[in-house]
Amino acid sequence: MLDASIVAEMKRIVGEENVFTTLEERLCYGYDSTPEAFLPELVVRPDEVGEIQQILKLANKHLIPVFPRGAGTGLSGGSLPVKGGIVLDLTRMDRILEIDEENLVAVVEPGVITQHLQEEVEKRGLFYPPDPASLKTSTLGGNVAECAGGPRAFKYGVTRDYVLGLEVVTPQGEIVRTGGKTVKSVTGYDLTRLYTGSEGTLGVITKIFLRLIPKPEAKKTLMAVYERLDDAANNVTMIIKKGIIPVTLELMDDRTIHCVEKHCKMGLPLDAEAILIIEVDGQKDLVEKQAAQIAELCRANGAREVKVAEDEKTRDEIWAARRAVSAAVVQIKPTKISEDVSVPRSQIPNMVRKLKEIASRYRLNLVIFGHAGDGNLHPNILCDKRDPEEMERVEKAIGELFQAAVELGGTLSGEHGIGIMKAPYLKLETGEAGYDVMLAIKKALDPNNILNPGKIFGSESNG
Amino acid sequence: MDNIAAAFEYLDRCSKCGSCQAVCPLYGETRAEPFVARGKIFLLKNYLERKLDLSPKMKEIMSLCLLCKACTYQCPNKIPVDELVMQARSEIVRKKGMPFVKKNVFQHFLKNNGRLSFAAKMGYLYQRSGLQWLIRKSRILEMLGHDLAQKERLLPRMAGVPFRNQVPRRVSCREPRLRVAYYTGCLTNYVFPNTGHAVLKVLQEQQLDIVIPEQWCCGIPALASGDEKTAAELAQKNVESFNNAGVDAVITDCASCGQMLRKYADFLGTPESKNFAAKVLDFSEFLDKAVSFRVGDRDIPVTVTYHDPCHLRRGQGVVEAPRRLIGSVAGLRFIEMKEPDRCCGSAGSFNLDHYRLASKIGHRKVQNILQTGADIVVTGCPSCIMQIGHNLGLNNSKVQVLHLAELLSMTYADE
Ligand SMILES: Cc1cc2nc3c(=O)[nH]c(=O)nc-3n(C[C@H](O)[C@H](O)[C@H](O)COP(=O)(O)OP(=O)(O)OC[C@H]3O[C@@H](n4cnc5c(N)ncnc54)[C@H](O)[C@@H]3O)c2cc1C
Numbered sequence A: 001m002l003d004a005s006i007v008a009e010m011k012r013i014v015g016e017e018n019v020f021t022t023l024e025e026r027l028c029y030g031y032d033s034t035p036e037a038f039l040p041e042l043v044v045r046p047d048e049v050g051e052i053q054q055i056l057k058l059a060n061k062h063l064i065p066v067f068p069r070g071a072g073t074g075l076s077g078g079s080l081p082v083k084g085g086i087v088l089d090l091t092r093m094d095r096i097l098e099i100d101e102e103n104l105v106a107v108v109e110p111g112v113i114t115q116h117l118q119e120e121v122e123k124r125g126l127f128y129p130p131d132p133a134s135l136k137t138s139t140l141g142g143n144v145a146e147c148a149g150g151p152r153a154f155k156y157g158v159t160r161d162y163v164l165g166l167e168v169v170t171p172q173g174e175i176v177r178t179g180g181k182t183v184k185s186v187t188g189y190d191l192t193r194l195y196t197g198s199e200g201t202l203g204v205i206t207k208i209f210l211r212l213i214p215k216p217e218a219k220k221t222l223m224a225v226y227e228r229l230d231d232a233a234n235n236v237t238m239i240i241k242k243g244i245i246p247v248t249l250e251l252m253d254d255r256t257i258h259c260v261e262k263h264c265k266m267g268l269p270l271d272a273e274a275i276l277i278i279e280v281d282g283q284k285d286l287v288e289k290q291a292a293q294i295a296e297l298c299r300a301n302g303a304r305e306v307k308v309a310e311d312e313k314t315r316d317e318i319w320a321a322r323r324a325v326s327a328a329v330v331q332i333k334p335t336k337i338s339e340d341v342s343v344p345r346s347q348i349p350n351m352v353r354k355l356k357e358i359a360s361r362y363r364l365n366l367v368i369f370g371h372a373g374d375g376n377l378h379p380n381i382l383c384d385k386r387d388p389e390e391m392e393r394v395e396k397a398i399g400e401l402f403q404a405a406v407e408l409g410g411t412l413s414g415e416h417g418i419g420i421m422k423a424p425y426l427k428l429e430t431g432e433a434g435y436d437v438m439l440a441i442k443k444a445l446d447p448n449n450i451l452n453p454g455k456i457f458g459s460e461s462n463g
Numbered sequence B: 001m002d003n004i005a006a007a008f009e010y011l012d013r014c015s016k017c018g019s020c021q022a023v024c025p026l027y028g029e030t031r032a033e034p035f036v037a038r039g040k041i042f043l044l045k046n047y048l049e050r051k052l053d054l055s056p057k058m059k060e061i062m063s064l065c066l067l068c069k070a071c072t073y074q075c076p077n078k079i080p081v082d083e084l085v086m087q088a089r090s091e092i093v094r095k096k097g098m099p100f101v102k103k104n105v106f107q108h109f110l111k112n113n114g115r116l117s118f119a120a121k122m123g124y125l126y127q128r129s130g131l132q133w134l135i136r137k138s139r140i141l142e143m144l145g146h147d148l149a150q151k152e153r154l155l156p157r158m159a160g161v162p163f164r165n166q167v168p169r170r171v172s173c174r175e176p177r178l179r180v181a182y183y184t185g186c187l188t189n190y191v192f193p194n195t196g197h198a199v200l201k202v203l204q205e206q207q208l209d210i211v212i213p214e215q216w217c218c219g220i221p222a223l224a225s226g227d228e229k230t231a232a233e234l235a236q237k238n239v240e241s242f243n244n245a246g247v248d249a250v251i252t253d254c255a256s257c258g259q260m261l262r263k264y265a266d267f268l269g270t271p272e273s274k275n276f277a278a279k280v281l282d283f284s285e286f287l288d289k290a291v292s293f294r295v296g297d298r299d300i301p302v303t304v305t306y307h308d309p310c311h312l313r314r315g316q317g318v319v320e321a322p323r324r325l326i327g328s329v330a331g332l333r334f335i336e337m338k339e340p341d342r343c344c345g346s347a348g349s350f351n352l353d354h355y356r357l358a359s360k361i362g363h364r365k366v367q368n369i370l371q372t373g374a375d376i377v378v379t380g381c382p383s384c385i386m387q388i389g390h391n392l393g394l395n396n397s398k399v400q401v402l403h404l405a406e407l408l409s410m411t412y413a414d415e
């Protein structure tokens, strides 16, 4: 347990009601959306940057680990208090400070919910594209810290592509300001990009400058059904070669289709190997033209059936199938291990085959869906945490799955981050030298290793 | 817990995805994880695994739930969090007992209509006698603390004579299309007799044989506070009384009562209770489905918006019926508010136990109502009427809250 004087000091800084000390409350800040959970010694809920400075100064002085936390929807364990210490809950800092329509910039605090910002800017005819599936709950601070992506990433990029500047509190409690409202900025190292995706290990993000773009006028959605996965993958390449960049190109494999159909009875074809959900957006007439082109191209090249959403209702039906995936797959078994390996687009069929081979060798339930446009796949293993023998097989399969991704020229994590879940595999991708550079940065910026220790590097970062 | 294995299955289905955060009104106001479904489920799991006991904190957290089912509808795994919370409350009562005041209310008053009438009478006298005026004026309540003073205002104005004593037990007509029973609920009976009169008026216009059998509290206040035993006794009495009445349908004007009455089937599990529960229909659903509804000729030239009671929309799946009925009124303009189905914060006695939090939630509802520019907000549950009315009052708003029955009854010409 933390020293009583430290608890008292924290209460002085943020106010008594914003410090949680009871076991019950602390338990609720020890988990995220992974199956893991730990117990922090204290939960502190600051409301402004000055408070965060004081908290970090105190923690740094007394060498207390601090774990920044947004909404706790992370899928790599980034916010988990693996060493007890303090959970720094940033959800109270949820103000949209400015929406600058002239310069197309939004300035927000880290606790703003992603969807909340999107709604506010869309009211003004603007658009903030990054759309992690968790956008109704995730915080922008968490999005920046994980560099979250989403279905629209293929056309519009990921969170990183919209972060213009940051205000960050260092582990020593000092304020660093990077970038700002300008799109161009080359003064010194690109610290904005360093902090983006740093998973709360280098500093606490307290203010974010986000780039906005004008809202596309129209969108159109299609669904294509394939008997062979390779045809689906080929279609994706063909569409892009035509010069069309769809907003989304979502892929569902046969197991996923089965699960969704069994759970929701939507009339999906059970003999199909793959379904693609394709959406285009932009100027109205162009969107119509592109949708027609895509439909024709898919039909001529292996798609058994193509459904074009002519109205809002059909569009909703198509997306309902995709949205149902998460819920449907856990019907197989309760524990869901979601991975998010990415491979170059052309390797998708090879990767899918490899994944299926691994799953069958380890006798595991595996479903694959994901973003075919950018090669970011979500293989999900459905298992039961209470079965240690099965979990051992899962562990081995995951190791091989990462190995396969790297061998095909891909990456361990497209968007969920390393956290603790993938820490043991980091070197697979970075190599020794890359790992050393990263660790050197961590050690230089956080010499006492108080900020989110145990993440990315695993236990080796214990300096 | 009663059914540990079953509860465990539910708890294990939570994937901790956090989707419930998006809709839980308590989380929306506090952004505090212990209050959201995910937090409560995690705590219950720890309790079942014997890593936690029923501490005062645990009790407080379990009391902080509106039982609004918003999380269940959002949840990919459809976990019935309200049911789990009620089970947890029962467990707390079993192991730790009831708070003295609630115990008295549930075990003595609710089961005895005479005593309940007497209590309501005393409440009425308190409000009419000038004692209320004196106490408010004297600022004694303010001295006792802001919340208490506000809460006192939240207490409803009691009816001088309970509704059921104001009307005959049977109202019939020539060649009735159906024989129905009216379950009035406690709030209509003791606080909002006007709603009761309106319900009767509208039903009479549909050419029905209407009976008002002897009846008791539906049991939900007791059950929601963990007193399963009292709830079961009340349920049993109601089932017997209504089954004896030999009717085609049992109509309620209270969303929370309606949800509970329908639940008798599972709660008691007897053939009689199933027979009873199958006949229960909300006032709006009955008019919309069971009879070809006849609206009055009078124009009502007002702007109206509608609040979905949690226990009507999610509890009984009644969404379109009240909207269709409102739409049938001539001259009226309907505007849908933002988040019509977000809980208003009343949730039985939640607003008394957690006044400030309930007011914050109520405030959001009021803002959504005011944004529509409506003159009248219509809803289908007396608790919502109380909570929304109170919060509109705090905003000095002129917007009126009416039960759907009151709106519809205005369309008929006076005899
Ligand atoms: C159902 C579901 C669907 C998802 N879909 C996607 C998806 O499509 N794409 C995707 O990329 N991700 C997805 N995710 C993962 C997750 O939602 C994202 O990683 C999201 O960005 C996390 O945000 P959060 O607010 O929950 O952060 P948390 O989980 O609380 O924290 C995540 C990390 O950010 C750090 N952090 C949080 N706030 C700050 C701050 N202010 N300063 C410094 N560090 C901070 C934490 O320490 C932690 O390392 C999904 C998750 C779920 C449960």
Ligand code: SF4
Residues within 6 Å of the ligand: B023, B024, B025, B026, B027, B035, B036, B037, B064, B065, B066, B067, B068, B069, B070, B071, B072, B081, B082
């Ligand atoms: S029932 Fe309502 S108040 Fe209770 S946890 Fe669910 S959403 Fe929150």
Ligand code: SF4
Residues within 6 Å of the ligand: B013, B014, B015, B016, B017, B018, B019, B020, B021, B037, B038, B041, B071, B074, B075, B076, B077, B078, B079
């Ligand atoms: S939405 Fe359901 S599964 Fe997800 S965290 Fe909430 S209760 Fe658990």
